[in-house]
Amino acid sequence: MEDSFVVVGGDAAGLSAASKCKREDPERDVVVYERGRWISYAHCGTPYYVKGEVEDLTDLLSLSPEEVEERGIDLRRGREVVDVDSDAKEVEVEDTEGDVTTKSYDDLLIASGARAIESPVAGVELAGAYTLHGLDDAAAIRSHLTPPEEHSVDGFTDEVDVERVRRAGEMEPPTSVAVVGGGYVGVEMAEAFSAWPVDIHLYQRPSQLLPEFGEAVGSQVESHLLERGVELHLDTEVEAIRGDGHVEAVETADSVVTEVEMALVGVGVRANVEPVEDEVELGESGAIEVDRYGRTSAEDVYAAGDCAVSHHTVTDDTAWVPLGLTANRAGRAVGATVAGTETEVGEIAATAMVKAFDLECARTGLVTEEEARRHGYKAESVTVDAGSRSGYYPGAEKTTVTLTADVDTGRLLGGAIVGRDRAAVRIDTVATAVEAELTVRETMNLDLGYAPPFSPVWSPVLVAAKVLDGELNS
Amino acid sequence: MEDSFVVVGGDAAGLSAASKCKREDPERDVVVYERGRWISYAHCGTPYYVKGEVEDLTDLLSLSPEEVEERGIDLRRGREVVDVDSDAKEVEVEDTEGDVTTKSYDDLLIASGARAIESPVAGVELAGAYTLHGLDDAAAIRSHLTPPEEHSVDGFTDEVDVERVRRAGEMEPPTSVAVVGGGYVGVEMAEAFSAWPVDIHLYQRPSQLLPEFGEAVGSQVESHLLERGVELHLDTEVEAIRGDGHVEAVETADSVVTEVEMALVGVGVRANVEPVEDEVELGESGAIEVDRYGRTSAEDVYAAGDCAVSHHTVTDDTAWVPLGLTANRAGRAVGATVAGTETEVGEIAATAMVKAFDLECARTGLVTEEEARRHGYKAESVTVDAGSRSGYYPGAEKTTVTLTADVDTGRLLGGAIVGRDRAAVRIDTVATAVEAELTVRETMNLDLGYAPPFSPVWSPVLVAAKVLDGELNS
Numbered sequence: 001m002e003d004s005f006v007v008v009g010g011d012a013a014g015l016s017a018a019s020k021c022k023r024e025d026p027e028r029d030v031v032v033y034e035r036g037r038w039i040s041y042a043h044c045g046t047p048y049y050v051k052g053e054v055e056d057l058t059d060l061l062s063l064s065p066e067e068v069e070e071r072g073i074d075l076r077r078g079r080e081v082v083d084v085d086s087d088a089k090e091v092e093v094e095d096t097e098g099d100v101t102t103k104s105y106d107d108l109l110i111a112s113g114a115r116a117i118e119s120p121v122a123g124v125e126l127a128g129a130y131t132l133h134g135l136d137d138a139a140a141i142r143s144h145l146t147p148p149e150e151h152s153v154d155g156f157t158d159e160v161d162v163e164r165v166r167r168a169g170e171m172e173p174p175t176s177v178a179v180v181g182g183g184y185v186g187v188e189m190a191e192a193f194s195a196w197p198v199d200i201h202l203y204q205r206p207s208q209l210l211p212e213f214g215e216a217v218g219s220q221v222e223s224h225l226l227e228r229g230v231e232l233h234l235d236t237e238v239e240a241i242r243g244d245g246h247v248e249a250v251e252t253a254d255s256v257v258t259e260v261e262m263a264l265v266g267v268g269v270r271a272n273v274e275p276v277e278d279e280v281e282l283g284e285s286g287a288i289e290v291d292r293y294g295r296t297s298a299e300d301v302y303a304a305g306d307c308a309v310s311h312h313t314v315t316d317d318t319a320w321v322p323l324g325l326t327a328n329r330a331g332r333a334v335g336a337t338v339a340g341t342e343t344e345v346g347e348i349a350a351t352a353m354v355k356a357f358d359l360e361c362a363r364t365g366l367v368t369e370e371e372a373r374r375h376g377y378k379a380e381s382v383t384v385d386a387g388s389r390s391g392y393y394p395g396a397e398k399t400t401v402t403l404t405a406d407v408d409t410g411r412l413l414g415g416a417i418v419g420r421d422r423a424a425v426r427i428d429t430v431a432t433a434v435e436a437e438l439t440v441r442e443t444m445n446l447d448l449g450y451a452p453p454f455s456p457v458w459s460p461v462l463v464a465a466k467v468l469d470g471e472l473n474s
Numbered sequence: 475m476e477d478s479f480v481v482v483g484g485d486a487a488g489l490s491a492a493s494k495c496k497r498e499d500p501e502r503d504v505v506v507y508e509r510g511r512w513i514s515y516a517h518c519g520t521p522y523y524v525k526g527e528v529e530d531l532t533d534l535l536s537l538s539p540e541e542v543e544e545r546g547i548d549l550r551r552g553r554e555v556v557d558v559d560s561d562a563k564e565v566e567v568e569d570t571e572g573d574v575t576t577k578s579y580d581d582l583l584i585a586s587g588a589r590a591i592e593s594p595v596a597g598v599e600l601a602g603a604y605t606l607h608g609l610d611d612a613a614a615i616r617s618h619l620t621p622p623e624e625h626s627v628d629g630f631t632d633e634v635d636v637e638r639v640r641r642a643g644e645m646e647p648p649t650s651v652a653v654v655g656g657g658y659v660g661v662e663m664a665e666a667f668s669a670w671p672v673d674i675h676l677y678q679r680p681s682q683l684l685p686e687f688g689e690a691v692g693s694q695v696e697s698h699l700l701e702r703g704v705e706l707h708l709d710t711e712v713e714a715i716r717g718d719g720h721v722e723a724v725e726t727a728d729s730v731v732t733e734v735e736m737a738l739v740g741v742g743v744r745a746n747v748e749p750v751e752d753e754v755e756l757g758e759s760g761a762i763e764v765d766r767y768g769r770t771s772a773e774d775v776y777a778a779g780d781c782a783v784s785h786h787t788v789t790d791d792t793a794w795v796p797l798g799l800t801a802n803r804a805g806r807a808v809g810a811t812v813a814g815t816e817t818e819v820g821e822i823a824a825t826a827m828v829k830a831f832d833l834e835c836a837r838t839g840l841v842t843e844e845e846a847r848r849h850g851y852k853a854e855s856v857t858v859d860a861g862s863r864s865g866y867y868p869g870a871e872k873t874t875v876t877l878t879a880d881v882d883t884g885r886l887l888g889g890a891i892v893g894r895d896r897a898a899v900r901i902d903t904v905a906t907a908v909e910a911e912l913t914v915r916e917t918m919n920l921d922l923g924y925a926p927p928f929s930p931v932w933s934p935v936l937v938a939a940k941v942l943d944g945e946l947n948s
Contacts, residue, residue, distance in 0.1 A: 012931075045866055045926050059866040313921070324931045325924045346919030353925035362923050392519055392533040422899050425929060428922040429902040435920055436910030445820030446909055447787070448902040449836050450799045451827035452519050455899060457486075457798045 003028060005338050006091060006105035008081040008275065010034030011041070012324060013305025013331035014111035015063060018073045020335030028339065030073050031103065033093055035080035037159045038135050039065060044324055046138040047185070050145070051192035057135055057160065084108065084276045086298035091275070107300050107338045110276050110288060111331060114269040114306035114322050121180060121265055123241030128174065129263045132185055136161045143168035144262065145196045171246075174198055174261030178250045180238045182209040184354040185266035187221060190230050191357050193264075200230045201258060203250065207235040210354065214367040216383045216402050217418040221356045228357050241265075269322060271307040283309050285320035294334040294345045302338070304330035304345065313347040313435045314365050314413055315375045321350045349414070351431045353424040362427030365414020365434040366404055372414070378407040382468045386460035388421035390452035397421035401464035403430070403440070410439035410472055415464070422454065429461050440469045477502060479812050480565060480579035482555040482749065484508030485515070486798060487779025487805035488585035489537060492547045494809025502813065504547050505577065507567055509554035511633045512609050513539060518798055520612040521659070524619070525666035530629065531609055558582065558750045560772035565749070581774050581812045584750050584762060585805060588743040588780035588796050595654060595739055597715030602648065603737045606659055610635045617642035618736065619670045648672055648735030652724045654712045656683040658828040659740035661695060664704050665831050667738075674704045675732060677724065681709040684828065688841040690857045690876050691892040695830045702831050715739075743796060745781040757783050759794035768808040768819045776812070778804035778819065787821040787909045788839050788887055789849045795824045823888070825905045827898040836901030839888020839908040840878055846888070852881040856942045860934035862895035864926035871895035875938035877904070877914070884913035884946055889938070896928065903935050914943045 005021050007014045010032050018030045032039075040063040048054045068075045076093075082100070083092040090104040116131040123129060130141050143151055143165050151169035156162050177193050179186050182204030193200050202209075202225065208218035209225070209232075225232060237253040241263045249259045271287035273280075281289045281297035288296055288303035292311060296303050306322035308330065326348050336343040351364040366372040372379030381404040389396040399419035405412050415430045417423050433443045444465035450457050458466065479495050481488045484506050492504045506513075514537040522528045542549045550567075556574065557566040564578040590605040597603060604615050617625055617639050625643035630636050651667050653660045656678030667674050676683075676699065682692035683699070683706075699706060711727040715737045723733045745761035747754075755763045755771035762770055762777035766785060770777050780796035782804065800822050810817040825838040840846040846853030855878040863870040873893035879886050889904045891897050907917045918939035924931050932940065 042864060042866065042926070044924070045864060048867060048926060053868055054866050323924065325921065325936075328931055329919065344919070347921065349921040351921045351923045353923040353928050355925060355927045360928060364921070364923070390516060390519060392516065392528050393522060394527055422896050424923060424925065425896050425899055425933075426902065428900065428920075428929075428933065428935070429906050431922055432903050432906040432910065432912075432920055435916075436906065436912055438906075438910055442909075445803065445818070446902075446906055447799065447821065447823040447825045447838070448905055449825045449827040449838070449898060450518070450797065451829060451898065452516070452522060453829045454827050454834060455902075457802055459899075459902065461902070462799075 003106040004104065005030045005107045005109070006103060007032040007109045007111060008091070009111035009113055009305070010039035010075060010077065011111065011113055011305065012327040014109065015040050015068060016328050016331030017109050017111065017304060017335035017338070019071055020332045021339045022072050024336060024339035024341065026072065032068070032073055032075045033079040033081050034075065034077045036134070037077060039063065039068065039075065039077065041135055046132055046135070047188035047192040049138050050142050050189065051195045056155065057139055060135065081275050084279050084301070086279045086301050089300065108302065109334055110296070110301065110303040110307055111305045112272040112275070112307045114271050117268045117270045119265050119267060121238050121241060123243065124265055126241055126243045126247045127245060128171070128243070128247035128261060129241050129265065131265050132189065133269070136164060139165045140168040141264070144171050145173050147173055176201065176260045177262040177264065178203060178238070178258070178260040179264050179266065180250070181266040181268070182234070183266065183268065184210060184352070187354060187356045189264050189266060190225060191355065194228060194230070194357070198262070201233060201250070201260060202230050203233045203236050203238045203252070205235070205237045209234070210361060212352070212367070213361055213363045214402050214416040216400050217361045217363070217416050220400065220418045221359055221361060224357055224359050269306070271320070273307055276301070283318055283320060285309065287320040289318060292344045293337055293342060294330055302334045304334050310345070310348040313349050319348065319350065321348055323352060347435065349431045349434050351427060353427065358420050359418055360420065360424035361418045362424040363414070363416040364427050364431040367402060367414050367416045369404060372404050372406070377413060379404055379413065380407050380468065380471055382464060382471055384464045384467050386458070386463040387456050388419055388423065388460065389454065390456050393452040395421060399423050399460040401460045403464045403468045405440045405468055405472060407472060410441060412438055412440050412443050417460070426459070426461055440465055440472060444469045477580040478578065479504045479581045479583070480577060481506040481583045481585060482565070483585035483587055483779070484513035484549060484551065485585065485587055485779065486801040488583065489514050489542060490802050490805030491583050491585065491778060491809035491812070493545055494806045495813045496546050498810060498813035498815065500546065506542070506547055506549045507553040507555050508549070508551045510608070511551060513537065513542065513549065513551065515609055520606055520609070521662035521666040523612050524616050524663065525669045531613055531634065534609065555749050558753050558775070560753045560775050563774065582776065583808055584770070584775065584777040584781055585779045586746040586749070586781045588745050591742050591744045593739050593741065595712050595715060597717065598739055600715055600717045600721045601719060602645070602717070602721035602735060603715050603739065605739050606663065607743070610638060613639050614642040615738070618645050619647050621647050650675065650734045651736040651738065652677060652732070652734040653738050653740065654724070655740040655742070656708070657740065657742065658684060658826070661828060661830045663738050663740060664699060665829065668702060668704070668831070672736070675707060675724070675734060676704050677707045677710050677712045677726070679709070679711045683708070684835060686826070686841070687835055687837045688876050688890040690874050691835045691837070691890050694874065694892045695833055695835060698831055698833050743780070745794070747781055750775070757792060757794060759783065761794040763792060766818045767811055767816060768804055776808045778808050784819070784822040787823045793822065793824065795822055797826060821909065823905045823908050825901060827901065832894050833892055834894065834898035835892045836898040837888070837890040838901050838905040841876060841888050841890045843878060846878050846880070851887060853878050853887065854881050854942065854945055856938060856945055858938045858941050860932070860937040861930050862893055862897065862934065863928065864930050867926040869895060873897050873900070873934040875934045877938045877942045879914045879942055879946060881946060884915060886912055886914050886917050891934070900933070900935055914939055914946055918943045
């Protein structure tokens with residue numbers, strides 16, 4: 001019998017691993033267990049489906065089950081791996097009827113992803129209260145926003161919870177919505193709701209939006225959301241969603257009650273590790289610890305994607321930053337390793353981008369002095385405004401760049417960018433400089449592109465590096 | 475008496491050097507001689523002035539003479555340095571009346587820029603035939619394109635050749651124009667002319683437009699220019715511009731005659747080195763050889779900007795690539811060095827961007843296998859099409875990336891990008907990877923940003939690196 005590669009989870013990491021392994025070693029028996037109905041969907045696209053910019057839910061599917069099977073992968077949907085025995089090298093699999101079978105493996109990949117954390121807010125079970133973690137949630141939210149007379153379940157296949165979609169579609173659309181959480185899901189969903197005729201309240205416990213992006217991004221996003229009519233409640237903890245069966249209000253820890261008819265709770269995710277939590281070592285974040293090849297503490301058991309940690313290029317420590325590229329890349333590397341070519345999963349810089357209405361925001365590495373100090377650096381940071389194009393060329397927009405460096409070595413540690421014109425993709429330059437361990441001086445001397453319509457002589461990244469270099473040498 | 479820093483040329487390199495030196499060492503006597511009337515203008519912006527996207531010529535001035543003088547710099551316009559004696563450490567300066575004086579220096583910077591090469595095409599002296607090298611040319615071309623009844627010399631100050639502007643404005647606008655040369659000036663000017671009611675013929679001696687950008691960029695620009703109605707004559711040498719006092723036709727080496735009423739010859743530039751050509755060593759390109767600090771072969775004589783070579787980050791050899799950022803940076807470094815802080819001018823990667831109507835084009839390093847082989851590398855190159863955004867997100871556009879690597883070491887040597895959506899700025903990521911000497915594998919593993927509206931999970935640069943990594947390891 002052929003060696004068996006068993007994959008737990010049919011999303012980015014799991015399917016990347018299965019596909020790579022099967023391509024490199026076509027004789028291999030590759031089985032993917034997915035407990036849900038959907039596989040390989042673009043989680044990051046769900047706000048744009050709610051907004052209506054993405055028309056059909058199926059547009060968010062990157063691979064169909066048929067395409068996966070054409071690759072020679074044995075895909076089993078509706079099958080949940082409920083237990084792993086790494087000594088016996090087998091998994092217990094439960095189907096939707098509750099029947100349990102056993103499958104042995106030679107190599108096992110845990111790619112079970114993450115899920116919304118249990119809400120610290122009471123009332124999330126009320127009708128009209130949502131999290132956004134999966135296509136069912138997205139379908140229900142948009143259906144609820146749609147007036148019943150315009151709603152139809154046509155076009156929803158039985159891969160989605162059609163009954164839930166029908167119920168949501170029968171509800172009266174809300175005239176106001178509370179978004180609980182001002183991280184990137186909260187900010188993206190505020191934009192999504194703005195396409196519908198609803199008043200939007202956004203609650204954020206810290207005093208800043210998008211805290212991981214640093215203060216410059218946070219404050220510009222704050223101003224911009226206010227401009228766009230979002231009512232912001234910063235430094236405000238939501239204690240409960242109130243209502244009698246249906247959302248009627250949110251109540252803050254200060255007992256301020258605001259009437260709303262819908263609530264979206266976007267307060268973070270945690271790793272899905274239940275079936276292996278006693279078998280493998282977990283990190284502080286609750287995610288699975290892995291080495292540079294994605295190997296867990298248990299023999300022949302790998303982990304990749306949102307359920308696993310990564311190695312951070314700056315801190316040289318593990319970090320849990322569940323993001324799409326990391327999942328794809330780690331899965332692909334594990335697939336190659338299992339197929340016989342040892343492949344490192346690569347480091348992360350925790351690079352992220354987010355759109356906040358017209359603002360493009362991005363971050364990479366250690367963004368702020370405070371973040372850098374937490375990791376033991378004596379850090380210096382600058383934030384500068386520069387132009388996105390030559391000043392005389394139409395469409396030039398302010399681009400704000402934060403760069404942070406290690407004072408002792410001059411090494412660039414990270415940065416953030418916000419602006420309206422080609423701002424976000426410039427973070428890739430900073431991420432590359434950070435991963436390549438360039439100093440600020442070396443970054444300042446990079447020969448970056450210049451053309452009046454696209455970038456001024458000194459691109460915003462170079463302007464910031466020049467100023468930071470001056471600070472470091474003063 | 476204070477040490478004297480004499481600068482020849484009042485454009486990007488010269489003024490950057492003068493400003494930096496004066497800021498670091500305010501006691502220094504800093505004198506800038508500029509033979510023309512204009513200082514510090516945005517040469518790269520002139521096509522957009524001709525197009526009309528930049529309204530006033532003065533919008534292209536980055537610094538006024540007053541601002542320069544406020545910095546404590548002694549700026550002398552209309553003064554040409556006609557001879558340098560590096561033994562006596564003095565320069566001969568001729569004013570517009572032809573009077574010659576002598577000025578001694580302690581440090582001398584040659585920042586005399588470049589000028590259009592002597593045209594290989596006969597007939598460039600005809601009325602209606604232009605090069606584009608300076609604001610006078612730009613003003614004359616746009617004035618000629620403007621119908622006499624709409625033309626006015628109001629708003630042109632006496633810093634421009636107002637008499638030439640007046641004569642150009644009195645001419646009947648052409649109904650057809652020949653652009654001679656398909657490098658970036660030719661391509662940008664084709665776009666500029668398209669804003670006017672003229673038929674555009676573009677002549678290019680090689681069979682490809684934008685040869686330094688590689689074949690993928692060249693062929694897409696070719697298709698796009700054809701779509702936009704530009705008549706292309708590739709692989710075609712123009713022998714002469716014909717006419718009786720005024721442009722009437724162009725004649726090719728194959729004796730094909732095409733009637734046109736205006737001609738723009740954009741066939742390249744050469745370094746201005748006359749006053750020092752017997753004093754300092756010149757390279758093969760005719761530009762001044764310098765070391766990593768901008769020092770020429772003559773003691774205390776520096777050169778920076780379009781008249782000097784740079785050090786290429788990949789070939790480790792000198793190269794003459796006259797571009798704006800290089801000039802600014804080299805000038806600034808020389809200013810710091812002269813003021814007492816030895817500062818390297820930095821390497822170049824020959825990074826360049828150009829807009830061709832709706833296409834964004836960019837290049838860096840050694841773009842093609844052929845270019846890399848010329849520099850002694852065993853090279854491998856791939857060209858891939860990828861998406862600019864997640865496929866489901868509106869506005870996603872094809873982005874074509876060429877990457878080239880050294881087969882022996884896996885080092886990334888360079889690349890090119892073309893597309894309509896945020897394509898050009900992505901070259902900065904490639905340039906950074908090239909300058910940081912990353913391998914293709916390291917480039918493939920960069921943690922670049924992902925957000926559906928800005929970049930797909932695997933950004934176009936990563937997709938290309940992944941494919942090239944596969945080629946290198948197959």
